[in-house]
Amino acid sequence: MNKTRILAAAIAAVSLGALLPCSANADDAPSPCASLKRIVAAAPDGLASLTPDDGKGVAQPYGDDAQCSASRGSYQCTWTPHHDAGSSADALQGVAADIASCLPDATHDQNSPGRQHFYLGTRAKRTDITLTRADSSKLRLVVSGK
Template sequence: MGLGAWVLAAPLVSRADDTPNPCAALKRIVSAAPQGFATLGPDDGRAVAQPYGTDASCTGSHDTYECQWSSNPGAGSVADALQAVAADIAACLPQATHDQNTPGLQHFYIGAKGARTEISATTAGDTRLKIVVSGK
């Protein structure tokens, strides 16, 4: 087999830079807040969920962007996965204020009252998680 044929027959290799990046997704979503979230599509938020679940369903409107997904068994309990999502938010958005931290709700905000972007991560039943980003 010639080199060209071998290259075409070789399997694609996944590299670290191909991994979905929750930080890039969170920053893209938050940066859309002042103009509204209608320009974001279903794929824009999936990277936030992918470390913890693979069935994310995301939608955007003028006022909010929301994603829901089932927690992977490997992510621990849904409460553990929620804590991990909150840790991602805190690490990716250091300007965000974390003002609520409960087993079922993690809430952050960025900006002054009246021009605030809010981020809520919650449990949605026994096995599902939800993140909602809203701009005001």
């Protein structure tokens, strides 16, 4: 009899949990790595197929106003870093660190306070990843391929 009550209480708790709405957590935000890998995988020939939302995961840890666009040869996003992300130079370094850790095969050939550059692939089929300050308060990420 006691086991039956315990089993019934457990079933009720699980059923109630299934009925309650789920809440979003910070961990539910798009991953910078997933976004970067999706963009780079589309390069060089499929960049135009990306949507504006494909790049927001790269910017989201640093800013909420990412504006992204795709064209035949490039994909770019521009955003304003959060105040808690530090200066735009700090945010630029943070995004560069994300790129380096998410894309370990990328070569990091330029590292300056205003510009970070990475590339993947051979000269004949190279994907360039450039991160710069768009102006004094915005960052710009451009992924292009040839």
